[in-house]
Amino acid sequence: MTDVHQKLFPTTIIGSHPKPKWLNRVRNLNEEGEFSDERLQEAMDDAVRVVADEHERAGIDILGDGEMRREEMVEYFAHRIPGYDFNGPVRVWGNNYFEKPSVVDELGDPEPMLVDEFEFTRRAVSEGHGVKVPITGPYTLYDWSFDEVYGDKRELIMRLADIVNDEIRRLADAGAKYIQIDEPALSTRPEDIDLVVEATQRVVDGVTKEEHDNIERQIMHVCYGDYGAIYPRMLDIPVDQFSLEFVNQDFAHVEEFAEHDFDKEIGFGCVDIHDREVEAVGEIKSNIERAFGFVDPEQVWVNPDCGVKLLPRDVAFGKLENMSQAAEELREEYE
Numbered sequence: 001m002t003d004v005h006q007k008l009f010p011t012t013i014i015g016s017h018p019k020p021k022w023l024n025r026v027r028n029l030n031e032e033g034e035f036s037d038e039r040l041q042e043a044m045d046d047a048v049r050v051v052a053d054e055h056e057r058a059g060i061d062i063l064g065d066g067e068m069r070r071e072e073m074v075e076y077f078a079h080r081i082p083g084y085d086f087n088g089p090v091r092v093w094g095n096n097y098f099e100k101p102s103v104v105d106e107l108g109d110p111e112p113m114l115v116d117e118f119e120f121t122r123r124a125v126s127e128g129h130g131v132k133v134p135i136t137g138p139y140t141l142y143d144w145s146f147d148e149v150y151g152d153k154r155e156l157i158m159r160l161a162d163i164v165n166d167e168i169r170r171l172a173d174a175g176a177k178y179i180q181i182d183e184p185a186l187s188t189r190p191e192d193i194d195l196v197v198e199a200t201q202r203v204v205d206g207v208t209k210e211e212h213d214n215i216e217r218q219i220m221h222v223c224y225g226d227y228g229a230i231y232p233r234m235l236d237i238p239v240d241q242f243s244l245e246f247v248n249q250d251f252a253h254v255e256e257f258a259e260h261d262f263d264k265e266i267g268f269g270c271v272d273i274h275d276r277e278v279e280a281v282g283e284i285k286s287n288i289e290r291a292f293g294f295v296d297p298e299q300v301w302v303n304p305d306c307g308v309k310l311l312p313r314d315v316a317f318g319k320l321e322n323m324s325q326a327a328e329e330l331r332e333e334y335e
């Protein structure tokens with residue numbers, strides 16, 4: 001039996017999906033003490049089933065739980081890693097606040113953080129689909145926290161890399177095939193690319209697709225920044241695939257990428273998550289074809305620029321559905 005990723009242009013998501021309004025309501029009721037933790041858990045389980053089904057109906061091959069159990073990509077892990085604490089929200093932009101965690105003690109080993117959610121999602125997904133597990137990478141965990149203990153950037157990043165590696169080992173042993181290491185902080189701090197190369201070596205140690213029977217892909221997602229500043233050094237990061245945003249940057253880096261041998265797969269961001277207009281199938285097809293400027297069709301996976309959680313739910317669905325249709329039509333043309 002062939003795996004779903006072995007066809008041309010497999011479709012996937014980056015991670016987050018809009019939460020059903022009722023889930024937010026249940027979470028508020030839980031915080032106010034009106035709903036038990038057990039009820040919140042049940043609501044999150046139900047939301048995962050609904051969203052996994054939404055991904056399937058939209059035609060996504062390698063899907064996920066839409067991060068229904070996570071509020072934010074650093075906070076989720078910081079709540080689970082011993083040695084982190086929270087001192088209250090920090091203003092990030094406009095009236096948006098972020099619970100920026102602090103490292104207040106030497107970091108201990110957490111209990112498994114993602115294995116239960118992976119196993120639940122896998123059971124919720126029907127035959128012929130894969131499940132991708134996003135995990136926040138050590139550089140972003142470091143960069144979006146305060147350090148009150150280590151005082152040595154490299155030491156803290158490497159400690160976090162060991163923690164992330166332990167978790168990926170557990171996921172791989174549980175049967176996870178597709179891991180996505182999220183490092184959005186990387187492209188805003190290109191001067192730290194060497195540290196990210198070194199940290200990622202430790203993150204994937206023992207769980208590369210060559211080393212672990214279950215693993216098919218180690219993927220890194222980077223968004224927001226200037227990829228040109230980290231290219232081609234970026235190609236030394238030991239992952240099989242980069243999933244990157246292209247539409248929102250107006251394909252600015254396609255030509256730059258073509259200047260060197262792009263010897264990995266590309267998860268090609270082909271729909272804009274900042275635009276509430278659902279792109280037409282034809283437009284998405286020509287977006288995807290921009291990738292052939294620096295890679296062959298066999299190297300291309302198809303995904304949105306980034307997680308779609310800030311879009312209205314029907315818009316998010318419409319974008320994923322048209323994206324899948326575009327990939328399907330291209331598959332017929334290129335096979």
Ligand SMILES: [Zn+2]
Binds near residue numbers: 221
């Ligand atoms: Zn992103």
